[in-house]
Amino acid sequence: MTYSKKTVLAFCAGLGLALSVRAQEDNLHRRSAIYEAPKDAKVIEKLDRWQDQKFGMIIHWGIYAVPGIIESWSICSEDWIERDSTITYNDYKKWYWGQSKKFNPVNFNPEQWADAADAAGMRYLVFTTKHHDGFNMFDTRQSDFKISNGPFADDPRADVARYVFDAFRKKGFMIGAYFSKPDWHSEYYWWRKYATPTRNNNYDIRKNPWRWNKFKDFTYNQISELMHNYGSIDILWLDGGWVRPRETVNDEVLSWGAPIPEWSQDIDMPRIAAMAREAQPGILMVDRTVHGPYENYQTPEQRIPDEKIDNPWESCMTLGNAWSHVPGDKFKSTAKVIHSLVEIVAKGGSLLLGVGPKPDGTLSQEVIDRLKDIGKWMSENGEAIYNTRTVDHYSDENTYFTQNPKKKKTYAIVCLPENKTIPEVVTWTGNLPKKGSSMKLLQTGKNVKWEKEGNQVKIFLPASLQQNKDVPAIAFSYTREK
Incomplete structure (x- = not known):
C-alpha cells in the first residue's frame, strides 16, 4: 500500500520522521484505465462469486507493527521521503529491518480477527504475506527474513499465514494472499553493491541479467509456495505495480509521478499465472494497475470512483488513516464506512477495508467495536448489499x-x-x-x-x-x- 501526504506525516512523526509528497495526489495506486476480461471459464465463475461478496478485510501485519509506523515506505529513499537528519540512511534501514528481532506476537489470535471480520459482515480476506520491506509472514524456504525465524520461531503457529487463512476459511471467507512483487530486502532486487535511491530495483537489469533472473526465480518460487502449501486460495493480490514490463508503461503510468527506470522489471507473469492456476484452478489474479490478462479486477486505492464502473473492481480503503497498526490512529465512523460501502456497491464495486493487528497479534478493542457496529447494520440490511449488481440510474x-x-x-x-x-x-x-x-x-x-x-x-x-x-x-x- 502507499500513502498520501497527510497519512505519511501523521504516522512518522513519532520517530522523528517527516515524509512529504509532491503536490500531485501521489503514491496511491490508481485504477487502470483499461480492463481486459478473463476468458478462462473457471476464472469467470470465481469472479462472479467474488462480486457477490462485496465486503472484505485486508490485513497488514509485519515488523512495522513493532514501532507502530507505516509499513515499508520509510526505508525507501525517494525525494518525497525525509528522515531524521541525525541518522544515516543505512543505519535507519538496519534499525528498521532489525525490528524482526523484536517481533514476538505471543498473543497471536487469528480467530479473533476472523470473528471480528465475520461480525462486521465481511466475506473475503486479503492477508499480507509479504510487503515491500521483504519480511515474510509465511514460512518461505527462499529467505530467512521471516516471522518463523525470529523470537516467534518456536511457537507452534509460527507459520502465521497458514493459521490466518485457516481461521477465515472456517468462517466461510474467500481467501486472498497479498504479495509484494518488489522485495527491498532481497539482494536480487536491492543489490547492496549500490545505493537504493528509489522503489525500483537499483541496478541495470540489462547489464546484470543473471541477477534479475535470480529475482524472477525467487519471486516465482515464493508464490509457488503460497499456491501449493497453504490450502485453497481464491485471490492472488499482487502489489507494487511499478514492477512490470517496460512496454506496459504508458502515459497513464507516467502521470502517476513515480520514478520509471529505463529497463524492464518484467517478472514473467505468464509463467507465474500458469503455475498459480494449475495449483489453484480459477484463482483470481490481481496484478494491480498492470492492465491485461492478469488484472482480473481493478483496485482503486483510498478513493471511490466518480461514476459507476462496469468492470469488476474493489476500492481498498483503511478503517483508520493507516494500513498497519499505528498507536493513536483515528478510525472512520461507522456511518462513514457504511456510506462508503453503499456508494461503492451501487457503483459496481466491493469494499476491501484495511485493519492492522497490534504487535502482540491481536486487534485493538476499538477496531473490534467499530467492526461490530458496522456488522449490526449489515445484519439488518445486507440483503441490499450482497449478491447485488448495479442499475443504470445508480x-x-x-x-x-x-x-x-x-x-x-x-x-x-x-x-x-x-x-x-x-x-x-x-x-x-x-x-x-x-x-x-x-x-x-x-x-x-x-x-x-x-x-x-x-x-x-x-x-x-x-x-x-x-x-x-x-x-x-x-x-x-x-x-x-x-
Whole structure:
C-alpha cells in the first residue's frame, strides 16, 4: 500500500520522521484505465462469486507493527521521503529491518480477527504475506527474513499465514494472499553493491541479467509456495505495480509521478499465472494497475470512483488513516464506512477495508467495536448489499440503488447524516416501484406506505424509527417499475 501526504506525516512523526509528497495526489495506486476480461471459464465463475461478496478485510501485519509506523515506505529513499537528519540512511534501514528481532506476537489470535471480520459482515480476506520491506509472514524456504525465524520461531503457529487463512476459511471467507512483487530486502532486487535511491530495483537489469533472473526465480518460487502449501486460495493480490514490463508503461503510468527506470522489471507473469492456476484452478489474479490478462479486477486505492464502473473492481480503503497498526490512529465512523460501502456497491464495486493487528497479534478493542457496529447494520440490511449488481440510474443525491436480478428485487439505500434523527418521509427520483407493489423496510422487515408523484416516490416511515440517531442508512426492497 502507499500513502498520501497527510497519512505519511501523521504516522512518522513519532520517530522523528517527516515524509512529504509532491503536490500531485501521489503514491496511491490508481485504477487502470483499461480492463481486459478473463476468458478462462473457471476464472469467470470465481469472479462472479467474488462480486457477490462485496465486503472484505485486508490485513497488514509485519515488523512495522513493532514501532507502530507505516509499513515499508520509510526505508525507501525517494525525494518525497525525509528522515531524521541525525541518522544515516543505512543505519535507519538496519534499525528498521532489525525490528524482526523484536517481533514476538505471543498473543497471536487469528480467530479473533476472523470473528471480528465475520461480525462486521465481511466475506473475503486479503492477508499480507509479504510487503515491500521483504519480511515474510509465511514460512518461505527462499529467505530467512521471516516471522518463523525470529523470537516467534518456536511457537507452534509460527507459520502465521497458514493459521490466518485457516481461521477465515472456517468462517466461510474467500481467501486472498497479498504479495509484494518488489522485495527491498532481497539482494536480487536491492543489490547492496549500490545505493537504493528509489522503489525500483537499483541496478541495470540489462547489464546484470543473471541477477534479475535470480529475482524472477525467487519471486516465482515464493508464490509457488503460497499456491501449493497453504490450502485453497481464491485471490492472488499482487502489489507494487511499478514492477512490470517496460512496454506496459504508458502515459497513464507516467502521470502517476513515480520514478520509471529505463529497463524492464518484467517478472514473467505468464509463467507465474500458469503455475498459480494449475495449483489453484480459477484463482483470481490481481496484478494491480498492470492492465491485461492478469488484472482480473481493478483496485482503486483510498478513493471511490466518480461514476459507476462496469468492470469488476474493489476500492481498498483503511478503517483508520493507516494500513498497519499505528498507536493513536483515528478510525472512520461507522456511518462513514457504511456510506462508503453503499456508494461503492451501487457503483459496481466491493469494499476491501484495511485493519492492522497490534504487535502482540491481536486487534485493538476499538477496531473490534467499530467492526461490530458496522456488522449490526449489515445484519439488518445486507440483503441490499450482497449478491447485488448495479442499475443504470445508480444514485439520486444521498440515495443509492442496487438490484438482485435472481430475486427480481431492487434496493434503495438512503444514507442519513450522522447524529441526526430519521425523518418522517424520504423521497427519491427514478427507479420507481411497480404500481400496487409492496415496499419493505429491511431494518424492520415490515412494509411501509409509499406513494408516487410523477417521477418521484415518497416513503412514509414509522414513528418508532424517528427518534433514532445511530442509524447510518435505511434500506428498502421493492419490485421496480419496468
